[in-house]
Amino acid sequence: RIDRDTAARLGVTASSLDNTLYNAFGQRIVSTIFTETNQYRVILEARRDETPSLATLRDLPVKTSSGSTTPLSSFAQVVQEQAPLQVLRVGQYPAATVGFDTAPGVSLGAAVQAVLAAAKAEGLPDAISLRMTGAAGAYQKSLSNQLWLMLAAVVCVYIVLGVLYESYVHPLTILSTLPSAGIGALLALMLTGHALDVVGIIGLVLLIGIVKKNAIMMIDFAIEAERGEGKPPQEAIHQAALLRFRPILMTTLAALAAAVPLMLSFGDGAELRRPLGLAIFGGLVL
Template sequence: SNQPWLILAALVTVYIVLGVLYESFIHPITILSTLPSAGVGALLALLITNSELNVIGMIGIILLIGIVKKNAIMMIDFALVEERTGKSPLESIYRACLLRFRPIMMTTMAALLGGLPLALGKGTGSEMRQPLGITIVGGLMVSQLLTLYTTPVVYLYLDRLRLWLKRFKFSPRLA
């Protein structure tokens, strides 16, 4: 009954930390936009394996919040550095996708392969650990496929939104 509140608290905490880090309201939204695909992947994996979502599975979903946002952070950090050198947002995120692809794939595969023994393991206590591994592996698989496509799109969309809102920003006139 408290599980949705736990996830909401984790998301709010992550948003606040990212907001302080980037000094922006928009970039944390771009980064957190990767999380729904991880949640869907985790729940689909539990459904496919006929496992139930218990406390250990919820811990897996909370772990995914940290693991999955790392991919978007790598992309967004690089894109922001590129923008500071004078490149357009489109050019910046394009270069970020090209140059961060391999590191993103390597770290995700390391986490995914690290979760496989939990998901596939048999033996004493494995029934307790399996939902953790299943949620991690399922969430990473689905989010990895979608994040590489959606993060640049969300980044560009929110950048356009930021520029649009900037036009309406109140600027006081000097008397």
């Protein structure tokens, strides 16, 4: 137990104390001797004829900022008690790590929600906060940015379509099919008990590209008929819907068929890919 005020008055720093304790009771490599066939490490340690004890620890000389030494007992109280092997800190605050793993068939999002619910049920005091790290922390950070990610994807698609068609209205017509597809994807995830995790967001981004492709096939043909053949807008879009129905149906069914293996897959890592297939399948069906 260090008296920090006394240590500061004597000129003892934390690094000096750490080096002294490591030199006395650790195994510091101070040099390496090289020979023609081998190499030998020179290790600094305390004398082996002196058994480490509380007395030797109290009398351990610690170097001060002035270059002199002072015994450890002059600014610290040496006691014998049980203590952890290491002290973990997160953001300069003492922390305790509790690890968990997902059960078979359980997504990371569901596991995180279960852990947060259990922590809330315990009624932790205000002085204790819960912070996710590792894969769970990355998952929470991705969820905090998912709205901006989806908005950025839609804005990028709108800009590209606006440049392509040289219009502010036609991109909105193409993007008007996205809300129903998004609702279908969210319903598919909700009905199957899957959370909107990172893989589900990737599925929504892919769904944006697939759905807008169907609208582009009709809008592009209708614009060409209106400008090239002079047809009115209603007749042009009606003809485009009739002529483009078969290719749109074929590409949509192909995308649905590609999503089925992702939905029904089993084995290692299948639960990670399943939200991707569910988001695509549900969005295309609705």
